[in-house]
Amino acid sequence: MRIVVVGASLAGVRTIQALRRHGCDAQVTLIGREPGIACDRPPLSKGFLSDPDAAARPLLGPEDLAKLEVTMILGRSATDLAPAEQTVGTDSGERIGYDTLVIATGSSPRLLPGLEPRPGVQVLRTGADAARIRDALSARARVVVVGGGFIGAEIASTGRRMGCAVTVIEPLPALMIRGLGPALSQAMTRRHVLAGTDLRLGVGVAGLESGAPHPAGAAREPGAASGGQAVRLTDGAAVLADLVVVAAGAVPETGWLRGSGLDLSDGVLCDGLLSAAGVPGVYAAGDVARWRHPRYADPVRMEHWTSAIEQAAVVAANICGQGRTHDALPYVWSDQLGGRLQIFGRVQPNDDVHYVLGDASSDAFVAITGGDGRLNAVVGFGAVRELLPYRKLLLGGAPLSAALGLAGTSA
Amino acid sequence: MQVKVDLDVCQGHGVCHMSAPDVFELSPEDGHSIVIVDPVPPDLQDAAQLGVDSCPERAISAE
Numbered sequence: 001m002r003i004v005v006v007g008a009s010l011a012g013v014r015t016i017q018a019l020r021r022h023g024c025d026a027q028v029t030l031i032g033r034e035p036g037i038a039c040d041r042p043p044l045s046k047g048f049l050s051d052p053d054a055a056a057r058p059l060l061g062p063e064d065l066a067k068l069e070v071t072m073i074l075g076r077s078a079t080d081l082a083p084a085e086q087t088v089g090t091d092s093g094e095r096i097g098y099d100t101l102v103i104a105t106g107s108s109p110r111l112l113p114g115l116e117p118r119p120g121v122q123v124l125r126t127g128a129d130a131a132r133i134r135d136a137l138s139a140r141a142r143v144v145v146v147g148g149g150f151i152g153a154e155i156a157s158t159g160r161r162m163g164c165a166v167t168v169i170e171p172l173p174a175l176m177i178r179g180l181g182p183a184l185s186q187a188m189t190r191r192h193v194l195a196g197t198d199l200r201l202g203v204g205v206a207g208l209e210s211g212a213p214h215p216a217g218a219a220r221e222p223g224a225a226s227g228g229q230a231v232r233l234t235d236g237a238a239v240l241a242d243l244v245v246v247a248a249g250a251v252p253e254t255g256w257l258r259g260s261g262l263d264l265s266d267g268v269l270c271d272g273l274l275s276a277a278g279v280p281g282v283y284a285a286g287d288v289a290r291w292r293h294p295r296y297a298d299p300v301r302m303e304h305w306t307s308a309i310e311q312a313a314v315v316a317a318n319i320c321g322q323g324r325t326h327d328a329l330p331y332v333w334s335d336q337l338g339g340r341l342q343i344f345g346r347v348q349p350n351d352d353v354h355y356v357l358g359d360a361s362s363d364a365f366v367a368i369t370g371g372d373g374r375l376n377a378v379v380g381f382g383a384v385r386e387l388l389p390y391r392k393l394l395l396g397g398a399p400l401s402a403a404l405g406l407a408g409t410s411a
Numbered sequence: 412m413q414v415k416v417d418l419d420v421c422q423g424h425g426v427c428h429m430s431a432p433d434v435f436e437l438s439p440e441d442g443h444s445i446v447i448v449d450p451v452p453p454d455l456q457d458a459a460q461l462g463v464d465s466c467p468e469r470a471i472s473a474e
């Protein structure tokens with residue numbers, strides 16, 4: 001059997017490792033756009049940015065990679081999929097045949113018009129991106145973060161801690177609102193205000209103006225990004241920036257699959273086994289996969305690190321004929337404001353929020369969210385241990401009333 | 412198969428326990444992971460390996 005994996009990042013690499021552990025001795029080919037295997041990304045927006053000695057960790061060392069006995073086609077992009085003849089094309093003109101294909105091309109930072117990456121304008125995806133942001137933060141640059149999701153909030157928090165002036169521009173009314181829902185996102189947003197971040201909510205970016213002079217008298221650290229620029233907002237205001245970080249979310253890398261017959265409306269649509277809808281022999285894993293999760297009514301796509309790993313395990317098991325459904329409880333964590341924010345499950349926009357430890361402004365809190373009697377998510381900040389019993393209820397499918405009962409709160 | 416948790420590195424995410432509840436328990440004291448089977452029986456090895464792989468801090472090793 002010939003297995004082709006497209007995407008040499010977390011989901012693709014972990015899929016191959018799991019296949020080999022299952023004893024699968026198929027011929028495996030790994031196609032990756034970058035010259036090497038990707039690095040481990042979560043630290044890049046977290047500890048890495050404030051630690052001058054941190055290095056980007058590869059997902060897999062050279063020895064472990066060699067043991068997998070994979071044919072590597074690195075530094076090449078897949079250009080198209082021809083499901084009828086079961087081949088993948090690459091930008092070298094080669095066509096690679098498969099019996100089973102794993103699509104693990106991940107996602108790319110969403111680019112905003114006028115804010116394309118260039119010196120002074122940065123996205124955060126690779127170790128090199130993170131190192132450039134780290135250099136600017138340690139030089140106390142004036143930082144404008146465009147996008148107030150988890151990554152934007154992490155960069156802002158680290159920047160403040162390192163003494164930078166930080167502005168976050170977010171078109172929605174609060175930070176991290178998609179992940180936290182309105183009430184909890186408000187609570188976290190207030191904490192960012194208290195940390196001294198200048199928040200511009202409900203506005204967008206109209207454009208970038210270069211050559212703005214640095215304010216007279218402000219001391220500059222050597223090595224700071226030079227040649228100031230001004231970010232013009234849709235409300236007319238201008239914010240001076242040495243560094244603009246675009247953290248406006250990610251888009252699934254499906255462009256190369258156009259015309260293949262796959263449903264690509266938001267990632268590659270898959271069934272609960274992560275098998276691509278409508279095209280036999282094709283699986284998807286990681287940020288690029290949208291699948292029918294038994295917990296949710298509509299297909300979901302997640303950009304969570306743990307989800308990519310679990311999906312890799314499921315795809316490998318299913319290639320080996322196990323018929324496993326991907327039903328893991330979603331988990332995302334974010335290090336910011338001196339604490340760890342943890343979200344188990346998914347907060348739904350209309351959920352009621354009940355604090356079962358602390359409250360919106362306490363140093364630590366645990367909140368449960370749900371509606372119609374259903375427990376949907378457990379959210380903790382600085383409360384790794386205290387949220388455990390609630391997470392257990394969520395994992396077991398307990399109703400909201402059980403979680404409220406545990407807290408001694410009346411529903 | 413044996414799994415070990417480096418408690419200096421473990422941060423109590425608890426993902427290992429979600430992946431393999433029969434292999435990893437979480438300390439009620441500090442939320443850190445505790446391995447409850449040694450060695451890991453064959454029928455739990457897939458789950459244990461997923462626990463190893465999905466540790467956000469890479470605190471767990473398997474031999």
